[in-house]
Amino acid sequence: xxxxxxxxxxxxxxxxxxxxxxxxxxxxxxxxxxxxxxxxxxxxxxxxxxxxxxxxxxxxxxxxxxxxxxxxxxxxxxxxxxxxxxxxxxxxxxxxxxxxxxxxxxxxxxxx
Amino acid sequence: xxxxxxxxxxxxxxxxxxxxxxxxxxxxxxxxxxxxxxxxxxxxxxxxxxxxxxxxxxxxxxxxxxxxxxxxxxxxxxxxxxxxxxxxxxxxxxxxxxxxxxxxxxxxxxxxxxxx
Numbered sequence: 001x002x003x004x005x006x007x008x009x010x011x012x013x014x015x016x017x018x019x020x021x022x023x024x025x026x027x028x029x030x031x032x033x034x035x036x037x038x039x040x041x042x043x044x045x046x047x048x049x050x051x052x053x054x055x056x057x058x059x060x061x062x063x064x065x066x067x068x069x070x071x072x073x074x075x076x077x078x079x080x081x082x083x084x085x086x087x088x089x090x091x092x093x094x095x096x097x098x099x100x101x102x103x104x105x106x107x108x109x110x111x112x
Numbered sequence: 113x114x115x116x117x118x119x120x121x122x123x124x125x126x127x128x129x130x131x132x133x134x135x136x137x138x139x140x141x142x143x144x145x146x147x148x149x150x151x152x153x154x155x156x157x158x159x160x161x162x163x164x165x166x167x168x169x170x171x172x173x174x175x176x177x178x179x180x181x182x183x184x185x186x187x188x189x190x191x192x193x194x195x196x197x198x199x200x201x202x203x204x205x206x207x208x209x210x211x212x213x214x215x216x217x218x219x220x221x222x223x224x225x226x227x228x
Contacts, residue, residue, distance in 0.1 A: 009152070036219075041221075042221060042222070043219035043221045044204075044217075045219070046217070102147075102155040104152060105154045105155075
């Protein structure tokens with residue numbers, strides 16, 4: 001079964017500093033991995049996805065994610081955090097007929 | 113504008129009073145799904161539909177019903193709501209389901225349900 005895990009419930013970072021939100025995966029075959037973001041009182045929004053090819057995937061709002069096969073990780077990164085990046089972030093992977101299975105989410109708090 | 117809409121956005125009800133949360137998408141997507149979001153548990157899938165008249169249980173289907181009579185609509189029905197169904201509910205759609213590269217999901221804005 002496909003699964004993803006987000007080991008951190010919350011990540012705190014100062015504005016302007018780089019940020020990392022962690023995700024590890026357990027999938028069979030070629031992994032397809034996704035990151036979604038949820039801003040307060042909003043639905044989830046697609047950020048980026050990894051299919052094949054470059055291990056560094058660029059997405060919306062200046063985010064990128066690094067796929068690491070040996071570590072089975074797909075960490076979300078941004079070189080310089082903004083206060084407006086504060087949100088809930090979900091890692092996800094396809095799961096057969098059910099489309100996507102989600103991690104438990106990581107709350108990112110960016111302090112001014 | 114391509115979107116998934118849900119109604120109502122907020123609902124407070126009492127135990128046992130049947131309710132329906134509507135969901136509609138205008139992208140001609142085959143696949144639709146309902147999730148509930150609870151703190152510390154992420155999103156858990158309730159039901160999904162691969163196409164019209166094709167529905168199946170997700171991870172937490174107990175206490176819920178769905179129907180898919182038209183491609184664009186996928187209502188969630190709580191026949192007899194209970195307090196443990198107090199949650200934030202999201203409808204989502206995607207072009208297709210399954211482990212494909214194209215199953216980016218589009219989410220509705222959410223429905224916050226409180227069952228007293």
